[in-house]
Amino acid sequence: MDFNLTAEQRLLQETVRKFAQHDVAPLAATIDREAAFPTENFKKMGAMGLLGITVPSAYGGGGGSYLDMMIVAEELGVACQATALAFGTNATLFNDNVLRNGSEVLKHKYLPGACAGDLVAGLAMTEPDTGSDVVSMQTKATRQGDGYVLDGTKIFITNAPIGDVFIVYAKTEPSRGAEGISAFVVEATFPGFRRGRAFEKMGWRGSPTGELVLDHCRIPEENLLGELNRGVAVLMSGLNSERLVMGALSVGLARGAYEFALQYAQDRRQFGQPLVAFQLIQDKLVAMAMHIEMARLLVYKGAALMDQGIRGREANLLASYAKLFASEMCMTATTEAVQILGGYGFTKDFSVERMMRDAKIHTIGGGTSEIQKIIIMRQLLASR
Ligand SMILES: Cc1cc2nc3c(=O)[nH]c(=O)nc-3n(C[C@H](O)[C@H](O)[C@H](O)COP(=O)(O)OP(=O)(O)OC[C@H]3O[C@@H](n4cnc5c(N)ncnc54)[C@H](O)[C@@H]3O)c2cc1C
Incomplete structure (x- = not known):
């Protein structure tokens, strides 16, 4: 068992992190306020080869793995959920699906445009x-x-x-x-x-x-x-990667909230001490950091199984564990971040209120938490 990312994956992570922090994060509040599709970010992601991350270069993609896809989703998810979702929708819902199920005609017709960022897909x-x-x-x-x-x-x-x-x-x-x-x-x-x-x-x-x-x-x-008449097979072929990407977006969002709250807790002083000195605040930060790591491990393991070509019960179970745990964790972490900021957290002066609003859909979209539990229980019973 090797938990290390390869040198290429670390480079990808570093590159996307820089892009997310320098280009994407400064636009996040405006994108949210104006409810505007992040066209500029979308075009840049196309130029960087991110939108077709799992698509071979013959069709205009980046030729990467599912684990690469999760790394990108987390980094974008930290900075701006709308941009991260624009990535996930083109890269996972459309491009990876057409790659897996499409004829050569369809692949050549749509993948180059949807990988380059010339086509917005859904x-x-x-x-x-x-x-x-x-x-x-x-x-x-x-x-x-x-x-x-x-x-x-x-x-x-x-x-x-x-x-x-x-x-x-x-x-x-x-x-x-x-x-x-x-x-x-x-x-x-x-x-x-x-x-x-x-x-x-x-x-x-x-x-x-x-x-x-x-x-x-x-x-x-x-x-x-x-x-x-095999549409359900098309649909099922994409469910695990979609759930894992939702998990990775949740990990990113929770990480963004945790990093913000940790810094705030170090800067803000009450009763003559920084907030981070209070054990009740430490308890929240420890839970956030630990649960983010746990969710990331589930997402990474699910993606590693997919990259190894493992499908079926084990892969389905992991994808649902990752989606369910990461999305519920994300809702809790973003809520706790608002709590750590106190009254300021409830205002639009700070990004954590946006993060808390963005978190709720994670427990609904891509299969609700209740549906994930039903799937998990079904898989557990089938294994007996
Ligand atoms: C912002 C956003 C983006 C979306 N993007 C897309 C997209 O790109 N493409 C797409 O196709 N869809 C998309 N969706 C739809 C999303 O996938 C659905 O909202 C989701 O699957 C739940 O379906 P529903 O809203 O009809 O809820 P319902 O199925 O009506 O469920 C309502 C409630 O009942 C619960 N429930 C339902 N059945 C059971 C059961 N058997 N046991 C226990 N509880 C149950 C649910 O968990 C939920 O809490 C999007 C939704 C949103 C809000």
Whole structure:
């Protein structure tokens, strides 16, 4: 067992950390206040090769590993969640998915643009009446001529208000339940594609979230992603990396809050002493530091399993452990950071209030905490 990062991974970590601290962090408060997509950061991430971190260079990517992806997600997550999510959505939800499941035609058609930052991408699964129970989705895809026609509405889709291209799940054979779902790559320019409402949110404000309306939207046959009626396989193939990236974003956010609170506790004095001298404050900081390390170990182990090609029960369990533990830990850590700053923590003068607002979605998006517990229990019972 080797817990050390390679020299290349340390260099990647250092490079992204510098970028995150110098270029990204100074914009984070404005991005949050103005609820503006971080276009400048997104373009820079494309130029740095981050958006296609796991994609081979033949398709315009960086040719890295899942562990590399987690390292990048954590560093960006410390500085700005909207930027980190823009990374995760292109790199994990779209590019890695098209790489795993797409035909050569689809890979050449979309990966170079989505890796370079020329295309803002997304993935659309959730519907107004279908959240955790994904398989009961209502969006339909009907064969017509030499393509498909999609009808339905997707909701809460990251980048829906501005994105160029989306993976969309739809029922191709509704009577077959989970075995009648397919995945498609849908461009915003396709006839019948429309953007619905955009949501105003408490956190992740610089990551636009909205509805996609597919009103007789025509899709060419070549834009079927994976096999017909095998959409659940496409979906399942990405769940672990998506959960691990959410875990890494949580680790980054919690680390940002911890580092801020630790510095504040050293600077702020009450009763003639710095806050950090009080054992009740030390207790909070110790718990934050220890739980961040524990969450990172789960994320790294999950990514290492994926890099070793290990799939199935062990990998599923690790990904859900990492997502559940890291997201709940992140909510607690950011709340404690606000507590350590006292009244100042509750104001917009300091970044911890933004961090606490950004943390809440981590226990909801990408499969809620309750759903992670259900998955974990199922895996535990299956192993007996
Ligand atoms: C900011 C944001 C970005 C998002 N981005 C995307 C995206 O890019 N693409 C996409 O497809 N979706 C996206 N989502 C949707 C997200 O994945 C869903 O919100 C999430 O899966 C939960 O679904 P739901 O909101 O419909 O909640 P519901 O499924 O209605 O759940 C409501 C509550 O009931 C609980 N619950 C549900 N079923 C059970 C059960 N069996 N046992 C116990 N408790 C249960 C849940 O845990 C939750 O607490 C995003 C959401 C947000 C808010």
